[in-house]
Amino acid sequence: MTGTAVYLYAVTRGPGRPVPEGLTGVSGTPVHTVEQAGLAAVVSSVPLAEYGADALRDNLEDLVWLEQTARAHHAVVVAVAQVAATAPVRLTTIFHDGCRVAGLLDDRGDQIRQALARVAGHAEWGVKVYGDSRRPSPEPEPITAGGPGTAYLRQRNRQRRGAEQAARQLAADAGRIHDTLAARATAVHPHRPQDPRLSGHSGVMLSNTAYLVADRERVGFTAAAEQLGAAVTGVEVEVTGPWPAYSFATLQDP
Amino acid sequence: MTDPSLPWARSPASLAGQAPSASLADLLDRILDKGIVVVGDIKVNLLDIELLTIQIRLLVASVDRAREMGIDWWEHDPSLSSRVRRAVPADDHALDGDRLLEENRRLRTQVAELQQTPGHARKQVGEEGPS
Numbered sequence: 001m002t003g004t005a006v007y008l009y010a011v012t013r014g015p016g017r018p019v020p021e022g023l024t025g026v027s028g029t030p031v032h033t034v035e036q037a038g039l040a041a042v043v044s045s046v047p048l049a050e051y052g053a054d055a056l057r058d059n060l061e062d063l064v065w066l067e068q069t070a071r072a073h074h075a076v077v078v079a080v081a082q083v084a085a086t087a088p089v090r091l092t093t094i095f096h097d098g099c100r101v102a103g104l105l106d107d108r109g110d111q112i113r114q115a116l117a118r119v120a121g122h123a124e125w126g127v128k129v130y131g132d133s134r135r136p137s138p139e140p141e142p143i144t145a146g147g148p149g150t151a152y153l154r155q156r157n158r159q160r161r162g163a164e165q166a167a168r169q170l171a172a173d174a175g176r177i178h179d180t181l182a183a184r185a186t187a188v189h190p191h192r193p194q195d196p197r198l199s200g201h202s203g204v205m206l207s208n209t210a211y212l213v214a215d216r217e218r219v220g221f222t223a224a225a226e227q228l229g230a231a232v233t234g235v236e237v238e239v240t241g242p243w244p245a246y247s248f249a250t251l252q253d254p
Numbered sequence: 255m256t257d258p259s260l261p262w263a264r265s266p267a268s269l270a271g272q273a274p275s276a277s278l279a280d281l282l283d284r285i286l287d288k289g290i291v292v293v294g295d296i297k298v299n300l301l302d303i304e305l306l307t308i309q310i311r312l313l314v315a316s317v318d319r320a321r322e323m324g325i326d327w328w329e330h331d332p333s334l335s336s337r338v339r340r341a342v343p344a345d346d347h348a349l350d351g352d353r354l355l356e357e358n359r360r361l362r363t364q365v366a367e368l369q370q371t372p373g374h375a376r377k378q379v380g381e382e383g384p385s
Contacts, residue, residue, distance in 0.1 A: 005296060010289075053296050060298060070281050088289040094296040104292060115290065126280060191283050208283075240276065246284035251291070 004045040005052070006034075006095045009076040010244075011105070011112050012084045014040025020079050026051075026072040036102035037109040042080050043101060051094055060092065077244045085120035087112055087249035111251040119249050122186060123218065123242035125211045127225055128194075129177055130203035130236040131170040166234075173235050174206040177228045184221045185211035189247040203236060210247035218242070 007026055014035040019042055023031040029044035049055060059065045070091060077088045095101050105112070146154075182188050189212075193205035213221045222239060229237030 008294070051296065053298065056296060056298050066282075067278055070278065070285055073285055074276065074281055088285070090287075090289045090291045091285040092296075092298060093290075093292060093294040096295045100295055108292065112290070124284075189288075194279055194283075210284075240280055243276075243284065246288045249289055 003048045005048055006043050006098055006101055007046045007051065008089050008093045008095065008101060008104075009042045009044075009073060010080050010089055011087045011116070012040050012042065012080055013113075013116060014038065019076075020083070023076060023079050024072075025076045026069050031076055034098045034101045034105070036105040039105045039109060039112060041101045041105055042076060043098070044076075046094070051092070056092060056094075077246075081123075081244040085116045086244055087115045087119065088244050088246050108251060115249045115251060118187075119212065119245035121216075122212050122214050122245060122248075124245045124247055125185075125213050125221060125225075125239060125241035126191075126208070126243060127177075127181060127211060128208045128238040128240075129174045129206045130201055130238065131167075131174070131206050132203050132234045132236065170204075170206055170234065173232050177225075177232065177235070177237060178207060178209060180224060180228060181209075181211055181221065184217050184224060185213050187212040187248055191247070201236075201238075206235070210243075212245060212248045213242075 007029070009025060009031070014033065015038075019031050019033060025031045025044040027046060027050060029046055031042060031044045033040040034043055035041075050059065059069070073091055077086060080086045081088075095104070178188075189210040191208040191210060193208045196202070196204070211221065225237050225239045229235070
């Protein structure tokens with residue numbers, strides 16, 4: 001298959017928001033903008049041989065290709081978000097040509113402007129709260145009455161109650177951490193906790209949350225997250241960011 | 255994955271101090287599920303992507319890390335690797351939809367099995383050995 005299509009990374013306000021010089025996107029293609037309706041779509045021309053429907057379906061299942069494409073997409077969004085309020089677009093959103101992209105800016109312009117207004121002056125921060133699975137279990141109960149069988153059952157019961165109590169305590173701790181951080185954020189979006197094999201962390205991921213934080217709150221937010229991680233025993237707080245506002249630049253229904 | 259000669263491997267100019275390399279899982283959480291979702295002209299079956307992300311969430315921290323751990327199942331699983339799929343005789347186009355549905359069903363079953371608690375007794379299928 002020959003020919004090209006137009007790959008859309010993000011939308012920002014235009015005109016006059018040039019993308020950084022020499023910026024390249026997926027498959028090393030040069031990034032430019034399509035301007036329409038006071039908005040600028042950040043795009044690059046990509047080969048249909050790699051991004052046509054059939055090729056794309058195969059490629060998305062190739063983890064190496066997926067990671068390369070995801071990181072290239074992200075790099076463009078980050079570069080643009082450094083100079084202007086940016087609404088990232090979902091991975092592999094592809095149009096036949098620039099006219100179709102301009103049509104999108106015309107049709108959905110109001111919603112895109114609303115999304116841009118929401119994220120302007122903000123960044124997204126990811127916070128994962130882990131429960132330490134090695135939190136100490138309660139002391140074994142001394143044997144006072146009954147035979148060894150009774151003592152065994154009593155100890156099992158006690159261990160079970162202890163584990164339930166520990167789980168409840170961890171959930172309460174995670175909730176308290178979330179409340180404290182949410183008070184400093186403009187908006188909150190929960191992500192699914194990741195499997196331990198994914199997170200590479202020995203603890204259980206209790207929560208995985210994105211916070212939209214105003215730039216002026218940034219220092220306070222990250223300091224609060226750090227303090228909470230240190231102050232609450234048995235939990236670990238991991239902060240990632242700043243991210244472009246991926247989780248918050250969503251379009252409301254028309 | 256870190257060959258600096260490849261354009262995608264260059265770490266992005268940091269967004270005011272962002273860590274140079276976000277974890278793939280964190281990144282996919284955001285760019286597959288979030289952001290502006292509009293229908294482009296070139297459409298991909300979203301169900302396929304959803305299944306893919308579930309598999310990734312379950313099993314892979316990153317391609318590098320997975321390889322370090324010796325996990326390379328996607329290299330051999332026809333439902334996950336186009337390389338293996340191409341080696342399979344091409345299906346009739348009319349059967350392609352059926353094949354996808356079957357593939358999705360099979361993947362769902364696999365995911366459900368993976369999510370079951372350890373020690374869950376699986377129904378024995380096939381002949382019973384001599385007692």
